[in-house]
Amino acid sequence: MRKENVSKLLVVLLVVPLFLVGCGQSKEKITIVGSSALQPLIEQAGNDYHLAHLDSNIVVQGGGSGTGLSQVQAGAVQVGTSDVFAETQKGIDEKKLQDYPVAIVGIVPIANKGVGVKNLSKKQLAAIFTGKITNWRQVGGKNLPIIVINRSRGSGTRTTFEDLILNGKDAVNSQEQDSNGTVKKIVNSTPGTISYISFPYANDENIQKISINHVQPVNKNIPTNKWSLWSYEHMYTKGKPNKATAKFINYVLSKKVQRDLVPKIGYLSIHEMKVSRDSENKVTKLGN
Template structure:
């Protein structure tokens, strides 16, 4: 057979293989968008899933809970991650979505270490974030102006924080950031700052975690709601997700994620909770196991 013919056949075969593989990769693609608090967990779980499912393609992006919910509702992604219940978000028809409770994550106030504060009451925290208290000396710290860093609108972490701390009062206008990592860097480097981040991002010796009413921000205290500043990590899908999405959700609820990965990186398995919280923030005891 002439060399030119062989070359053309090989080129054609390569194109066919490229097309087939490309289609396979595309058909196995799962895009996950939403909560930055859940991004760390989703990324690590996605990486682990790919190792045991070589044909899978898990793409994880942040953007906030509001973005995740709106994107999955629009059918633009397979999974929308959220720190809040879909029914609490304007413009989201929760009845058309399916909620999968994957984990629980704590939220903790953090300050720059120069502030000299390790504990605040809930009332003091509320007064700071509503602008009533503007200097650290008013709450036992040094004579230094308070700089509030808030999360951006659409953030599920912000909604959870404001629902649980501000008691329906309006937050002060302040600088807003859309990711835990950015907030941590700003608080670390800027004297007088205060903000709040998710537990998995808070293991940093350069920032000061704040206890509330002398309750320590620990996962153990979350399980009984002694530490009340926490939220569920939801994965929302359409009511009838496709086979590949169902398989990944099943993986997220399985032992490898729930027993191994989740506690390893600082979250809480839903199976460890001794209370349950509904969309109206009503907490009910559910016994010693779930």
């Protein structure tokens, strides 16, 4: 046999097995888009799930709750994640979507360490975010102008914060950012700033977490609504999910994830709540 023919045969023998292996490992892609507040949990759950299911391909992206809901409703992604109920969002038909609440997340006001304030009343907090209080000295802090950093419109974290703190009042015009992580970096480095982020991102000692009415922003205060600034984390599908998507959602709702991973990253399991909240923010005490 000629040398060049032998070389071609060897190439074929090497390529064919690789092709067959590739065919045997075809992956069904699950794209999950939306809430940056839920992103750390879903990313880690996706990584852990992949280790046990090597044929899985889970892609997790942020973009905000509004983006997640609109994308899943359009059928562009398999899952849209959201901090808010679908029925509260304009242009979203909740009847077309299937809701899977998978965790509870706290939201905390944060300020730059140099402002000299660790606690605000709910009234003071609302006055800051509506522009009525403009200097930290007005609330017992340093003589520094207050710089408000808001989340972008479409953010579920912003919607929850404004619903529960501003009570329908308009927020002051301010710089807007589209993710929890970016907000934290800006507050960390910019004197006089204040904003709000979800608990899993509030693990930086260089930011000042603000108590409200002297209630500390910790997970143990959420189940009874003592700390009332919290929201459900939803995974939405358009109608009944396909088999691969359903398996992953069931994994996120499993005892293993709810008991171990959810609190490890900074969330609360849905099973720990002593109260429930509906889409109109009405809180109801749950039975024993």
